Amino acid sequence: MKARNAGIDWLRGLAILLVIVHHLALPFRLPLRPSLLGHWGPRRLLNAISFNGYEAVFIFFVISGFLIATRIVERDGELARVRLRRFYAARAWRILPLLAPVLAVLALFAACGVPGFAPEPGQQSIGGLLASALSFTFNWYEGRTGWAPAGWDVLWSLSIEEAFYLGFPLLCLWLPRRLLVGVLLAWALALNPLRSLVPASDEVWWEKAYLPGMAAIAWGVLAALLGRRWHPTRREARLLAVLGAICILLPLGWGDLVHRHLATSNMYLLCVGSCAILLACHAHPPAPRRGLGWLARMGALSYELYLSHMFVVLGTVAAYRALLGDRQDWTFVVYVPVVLACYRLAGPLARLTAYLTARLRT
Known part of the structure; x- marks a missing residue:
């Protein structure tokens, strides 16, 4: 079996993370800003994390x-x-x-x-x-x-x-x-x-x-x-990866400014940035990093996460509202547990489908 490319898995992991957080944010209307976290967290960063699920699908x-x-x-x-x-x-x-x-x-x-x-x-x-x-x-x-x-x-x-x-x-x-x-x-x-x-x-x-x-x-x-x-050198691959990261971060974090000054180029920047990172990682696969292992694992499980995460998200939203009603103060505390629960669910699903596939093929 061909070894996984950590760089591609990181990009895929980032995309599925944005999708999960976005779908958790929508039921809470304005999920992070009116919470206690919103009093000191930078608004642009909170918006970038919460409301780019659609853009993340185009990265996928x-x-x-x-x-x-x-x-x-x-x-x-x-x-x-x-x-x-x-x-x-x-x-x-x-x-x-x-x-x-x-x-x-x-x-x-x-x-x-x-x-x-x-x-x-x-x-x-x-x-x-x-x-x-x-x-x-x-x-x-x-x-x-x-x-x-x-x-x-x-x-x-x-x-x-x-x-x-x-x-x-x-x-x-x-x-x-x-x-x-x-x-x-x-x-x-x-x-x-x-x-x-x-x-x-x-x-x-x-x-x-x-x-x-x-x-x-x-x-x-x-x-x-x-x-x-085209087989870029290692130096060229690094430059490509940096260019790609900038192209992706601009529409995710500063989409309003991009739209104002570069017309409707947000989706083009996302596509160009994703292509640049993919080319860089394909030419020179980066070594796995311990601190990013969880993100690479999310990328490897992105299909399982994508199809199953709404069960966790909707269940969490229902439980939160049953306990606290429409209060927005503490919505921020559910994000990390939800992502972790989605991750824990996706692993067994991947193993189960792999087992069933193997049995059906034999």
């Missing part, structure tokens, strides 16, 4: 495109030689063993009327939620019916990824290399124009449309192709 998209394209090249030699049966089988074995039981639990909670999991009567149905999740049209379903229950809502990004990977290997086989690169480049550069095609008033579809998310995946694929041809 870039990482996904980079890793998938890299693996195709490593296994098959080049994208044009991708073996469809093996590719689709690998995606199914990676996605379905955890997705299926998670959907079963979601459906059970919804049927029992658990808040945060049960759809609004007349708006959505359990059958509709399940069918759209399994057909990777969940974001389309939300666009037609409105926001899904919070426990289900994370499934929109999975639909975008898997819809992309249904068609991507076919493009690799059908299009000449230069034309494929041209299509991917045009798609990547069109990220913002594609978002602007949807009226901002249609908030659900504006956030969760297929093509902008796929454009971020295209950025990752292009970075993987560049990494095959």
